[in-house]
Amino acid sequence: MDEEGAIFLIFSLMLILIAFSLLSSFGKGIYPIIAVLILVLGVVMILALNWADFIIMPGITSMLGITFQPANNYYITKRQDAVVKNVSGLFYATGYVTANIFGYLFKEESAPEEDEERLMLAPESYERLVMNIDFPYKFHVISSGMDIQNVRDELEGKRSYQEFEMSRALQGNANEVTITDIQRKMNVVQAKIDRISKGEKPIATLMYIETTAIGVSEKAAFDALEEQVKRLQVAFSAFDLELRRIVGRELYTLFQFNFALPVSFAEEASQFNQQS
Amino acid sequence: MANKIVNFLGLLMVSAMLLIISVVLPVSIMPYFAKLILLLLAVIVDILAFSSRYYAYLLMPILKQRSRHIILSKEDAYWMATSADSILHRNNEDYIATVYISIPLYLSATEMPDEQKLEFSRQVSRLVGIARDPVRFTSQMYVMNKDSYIQQLRDAINLSENEEAELEQKPDASKDAIERVKGKTAMWRNLLDSISKDLSFELISYASVSGVGSKEYEAVSVAQQKARELMSGIGSIFGITPSIITGMQLKKFIEPDSLIPFSTVTEQINKNLEEEVI
Numbered sequence: 342m343d344e345e346g347a348i349f350l351i352f353s354l355m356l357i358l359i360a361f362s363l364l365s366s367f368g369k370g371i372y373p374i375i376a377v378l379i380l381v382l383g384v385v386m387i388l389a390l391n392w393a394d395f396i397i398m399p400g401i402t403s404m405l406g407i408t409f410q411p412a413n414n415y416y417i418t419k420r421q422d423a424v425v426k427n428v429s430g431l432f433y434a435t436g437y438v439t440a441n442i443f444g445y446l447f448k449e450e451s452a453p454e455e456d457e458e459r460l461m462l463a464p465e466s467y468e469r470l471v472m473n474i475d476f477p478y479k480f481h482v483i484s485s486g487m488d489i490q491n492v493r494d495e496l497e498g499k500r501s502y503q504e505f506e507m508s509r510a511l512q513g514n515a516n517e518v519t520i521t522d523i524q525r526k527m528n529v530v531q532a533k534i535d536r537i538s539k540g541e542k543p544i545a546t547l548m549y550i551e552t553t554a555i556g557v558s559e560k561a562a563f564d565a566l567e568e569q570v571k572r573l574q575v576a577f578s579a580f581d582l583e584l585r586r587i588v589g590r591e592l593y594t595l596f597q598f599n600f601a602l603p604v605s606f607a608e609e610a611s612q613f614n615q616q617s
Numbered sequence: 618m619a620n621k622i623v624n625f626l627g628l629l630m631v632s633a634m635l636l637i638i639s640v641v642l643p644v645s646i647m648p649y650f651a652k653l654i655l656l657l658l659a660v661i662v663d664i665l666a667f668s669s670r671y672y673a674y675l676l677m678p679i680l681k682q683r684s685r686h687i688i689l690s691k692e693d694a695y696w697m698a699t700s701a702d703s704i705l706h707r708n709n710e711d712y713i714a715t716v717y718i719s720i721p722l723y724l725s726a727t728e729m730p731d732e733q734k735l736e737f738s739r740q741v742s743r744l745v746g747i748a749r750d751p752v753r754f755t756s757q758m759y760v761m762n763k764d765s766y767i768q769q770l771r772d773a774i775n776l777s778e779n780e781e782a783e784l785e786q787k788p789d790a791s792k793d794a795i796e797r798v799k800g801k802t803a804m805w806r807n808l809l810d811s812i813s814k815d816l817s818f819e820l821i822s823y824a825s826v827s828g829v830g831s832k833e834y835e836a837v838s839v840a841q842q843k844a845r846e847l848m849s850g851i852g853s854i855f856g857i858t859p860s861i862i863t864g865m866q867l868k869k870f871i872e873p874d875s876l877i878p879f880s881t882v883t884e885q886i887n888k889n890l891e892e893e894v895i
Contacts, residue, residue, distance in 0.1 A: 475816065
C-alpha cells in the first residue's frame with residue numbers, strides 16, 4: 342500500500358475507532374449492540390474496499406443496474422467490464438486485459454541465460470500469436486523512466502526490512518515455508534539492485550491488451566467480446582503473462598488513456614494498484 | 618490530487634459532525650433510535666470518504682444525478698488540433714495533446730536467424746526504456762478497410778442492374794446485349810462475394826506521447842517536442858524513419874469503429890446471416 346492509501350485508511354478507521362470509544366452515549370440494552378454492529382460493518386466495508394474495490398464497486402453498480410457515460414457516444418456497462426460505442430446500429434464493445442511481462446521476469450528471478458533464450462523465442466511466439474488471431478486487438482506498453490537514486494534507496498530500504506523480518510523469523514522458530522518466502526522476496530529485491538548496479542535503467546511499465554468486438558445488438562457484442570478475451574488469454578499465455586480482465590475504475594482510466602496519456606509517472610502509478 | 622484530498626477531508630468532516638451530533642445531543646431531544654440512524658449515516662459517509670480516493674469521479678455524479686444512467690461527461694472524448702497532427706482532450710483547466718508516431722517495421726521472425734531474433738528483442742527492450750516521460754508503445758491488429766472498394770463494387774452492381782432493367786423495357790433490345798449485362802452483374806456480384814468472404818487484417822506498431830498545457834497550442838507544442846525526441850530515439854534504435862500520424866489517419870488508433878470498418882463488417886455480417894439462413 343502506498344502512503345496516500347495508508348493515510349486514507351488510517352483516517353477513515355480512526356473515525357470509527359472514536360465512535361467505538363463513545364458507545365456509552367447510545368444508552369443501554371440493545372442500542373449499543375446495534376451501534377457495535379454498525380461500526381463493525383463499517384470497518385469490514387472499508388477494509389474490503391481497500392483490498393477488493395474492483396470487485397465490490399462493479400458488484401454494486403451491476404446490482405443497481407447503473408451504467409455510465411464517460412464521453413459523448415460511449416457508455417460503460419453496469420458490470421464495468423466494457424466500454425460500448427453505438428455506430429449506426431452496430432455496437433462496438435471494448436474490453437481490457439492486464440498483461441504484465443516484466444513483473445513476471447522479476448518474480449521468477451530468472452537467470453541471464455534463461456532471459457536470453459526467452460528473448461530469442463519472443464519474436465517468433467508473437468508472430469505465431471498474430472497468425473492465430475482473427476479479430477482486432479491492441480497490445481499496449483506504457484513505460485516511464487524512473488529516478489535511479491530514488492529507486493535504489495527504496496529497494497535498499499525494502500532489503501533492510503526483509504533482512505529484519507528474516508532475523509525475526511529465524512529467532513522465532515518460523516516454519517520452512519515462511520523462511521523460503523522471505524528468502525525469495527530478498528532475492529527478487531537483490532536481483533533488482535544488481536540490475537541497477539550493472540547500469541540498467543529502471544523503468545516503470547504498465548502493459549495491457551485492448552480488444553474490440555462488434556455485434557448487431559449489445560448482447561451479440563458482449564458475447565463476441567467475452568469470446569475474444571478468452572482467446573486472447575489463451576494466445577498470450579504462451580508468454581507466461583498474468584492475464585486478468587480489467588473491470589471498474591481501471592477500465593475507465595484505460596479508456597481515457599486512448600485520448601490522453603498520463604504526463605508524469607506519479608500520476609500513472611496512482612491510477613493502478615490492484616490489477617497491474 | 619488536491620481535489621481528492623479536499624473531497625476526502627470534506628466527507629470526513631461531515632461524518633465527524635454526524636457522529637458528534639449523535640453523541641452530544643441529549644436523549645430528550647434525540648431518542649436512541651434517531652442516534653443510531655445518525656451513527657449509520659456517519660459510517661456511510663465515512664465509507665464514502667474512503668472510497669473517494671479512487672471513486673470521486675463516480676460518487677459525486679451518482680449522488681447528484683440519482684439516475685441509472687450516470688453522465689460523467691457530455692463532451693466528445695477528444696477533438697483534432699488545428700494543425701491536424703495531434704488530438705486534444707480537456708482535463709479540468711488543462712489541455713492534453715497526444716501525438717501518434719508510426720513505427721514502420723517490416724520484419725518477420727520466421728526469416729530471422731537466432732542472433733537477429735535476440736538482437737531484435739533487445740532493440741524492443743531498448744525502445745521500451747527510451748523515454749523519461751510516460752510513452753505508450755502499441756502493436757495493433759485491425760480489420761483492413763475495404764469500405765471504399767466495397768462501395769465501388771456496390772455502385773457497379775447498381776449501375777449494371779439499372780442497365781439491365783432499362784434494356785429489358787426496350788422492345789428492340791437484343792438478347793445478346795441483355796445476356797452481356799446480366800453477365801456483368803453476376804461478375805460484380807461474385808467479386809463482392811469473394812471480397813467480403815473473409816476479413817483481412819493489418820498489423821501496425823506505433824508510439825504515443827502526451828503533453829499538457831494551459832492553452833491548446835501550448836499542449837500541442839509540448840507534445841510535439843516530446844514526439845520529436847522520441848522519434849530520434851526510435852530511429853537510432855531500429856534504423857528507420859518514424860513519422861507523425863496526421864489527419865483522419867489518427868482515427869485508426871483512437872476510434873473503435875475504425876478498427877472494424879463499417880461497410881467491410883456489415884458485408885461480412887450479412888454474408889454470415891445468409892449462410893445461417895441457407
